[in-house]
Amino acid sequence: MAQVAVIGSGLMGSGIAQVAALGAWDVALVDSDPRALERAEASIGASLDKFVAKEKVTAEAAGAARDRIAPTTDLDVAAEADIVVEAVFERLDVKQEVFRRLSEVCGPQAVLATNTSAIPITQIAAAATHPERVVGTHFFSPVPMMALCELVRGMHTSDEALERARSFAESAGKTCVVVNRDVAGFATTRLICAFINEAARLVEDGVISAEDLDTACRLGFGHPMGPLATADLTGIDVIAHATENIYDDTADPKFFPPALLRRLVAAGEIGRKSGKGFFTYE
Numbered sequence: 001m002a003q004v005a006v007i008g009s010g011l012m013g014s015g016i017a018q019v020a021a022l023g024a025w026d027v028a029l030v031d032s033d034p035r036a037l038e039r040a041e042a043s044i045g046a047s048l049d050k051f052v053a054k055e056k057v058t059a060e061a062a063g064a065a066r067d068r069i070a071p072t073t074d075l076d077v078a079a080e081a082d083i084v085v086e087a088v089f090e091r092l093d094v095k096q097e098v099f100r101r102l103s104e105v106c107g108p109q110a111v112l113a114t115n116t117s118a119i120p121i122t123q124i125a126a127a128a129t130h131p132e133r134v135v136g137t138h139f140f141s142p143v144p145m146m147a148l149c150e151l152v153r154g155m156h157t158s159d160e161a162l163e164r165a166r167s168f169a170e171s172a173g174k175t176c177v178v179v180n181r182d183v184a185g186f187a188t189t190r191l192i193c194a195f196i197n198e199a200a201r202l203v204e205d206g207v208i209s210a211e212d213l214d215t216a217c218r219l220g221f222g223h224p225m226g227p228l229a230t231a232d233l234t235g236i237d238v239i240a241h242a243t244e245n246i247y248d249d250t251a252d253p254k255f256f257p258p259a260l261l262r263r264l265v266a267a268g269e270i271g272r273k274s275g276k277g278f279f280t281y282e
């Protein structure tokens with residue numbers, strides 16, 4: 001049976017573990033924090049129950065998926081893995097330390113993937129002994145619901161590593177797109193940052209209200225959600241941080257965070273998680 005080790009059992013790691021297990025992979029779910037593993041088991045169980053209730057997955061398949069996931073705090077289990085997907089905190093130093101350890105632990109068969117949403121793959125791969133085996137697999141939240149996986153080539157990523165990452169993501173039910181150069185923000189984070197920044201500028205300049213801007217995008221473009229509601233859902237702090245990183249890398253003024261974004265962050269009005277952002281939440 002093919003084995004995957006998922007490192008980090010937070011929001012993304014637990015989702016990746018779930019879809020991999022449904023795709024018949026044996027999953028070692030690794031986290032340095034045992035409480036995070038307990039939370040992950042509970043959230044995977046609850047998510048699978050919902051899929052069964054909606055008749056998207058049979059009770060047998062859900063039960064089998066649950067049995068295929070082995071939570072552990074011991075990273076050494078990655079020695080057996082055909083592919084490792086890292087989903088720890090979005091910090092270069094933390095990710096590089098994980099890739100240093102994986103380089104010691106993993107066999108030559110292992111593809112080492114990272115779920116970073118913005119850090120260049122080449123920078124993470126610099127900590128690995130074999131950077132050609134390192135590839136970006138950018139899944140989207142919530143992983144069990146979102147169909148996309150953005151595959152990202154680092155400077156040294158081999159064709160074989162990219163194709164094995166694609167096979168993994170496809171067997172977990174995702175459709176892949178390939179980003180050929182690991183520019184900051186890849187393709188999707190660049191697009192959403194540019195879109196949200198322009199939307200925030202139009203509102204800031206009094207050209208259109210936040211409500212009308214989102215309505216225009218939903219009804220005019222057929223988007224399921226407007227860019228400002230998307231910013232509230234993702235977290236305005238997260239978007240501001242992402243666009244700052246892209247601006248630092250490119251010096252392209254369209255990525256400079258608009259004053260309204262910065263003011264909302266300073267005021268703690270960062271979206272749904274704070275009850276208020278561009279819109280107000282009960």
Ligand code: NAI
Binds near residue numbers: 012030098117139140
């Ligand atoms: P999270 O904060 O929910 O989970 C991170 C987990 O990693 C925690 O449980 C933590 O205990 C564990 N961890 C930290 N250092 C570790 C180490 N050295 N060894 C083992 N476990 C360790 O984070 P989340 O939201 O799941 O994000 C994970 C990655 O996915 C980040 O790189 C993030 O940028 C990326 N991502 C996040 C998305 C989102 O919407 N939250 C979307 C796409 C990518």
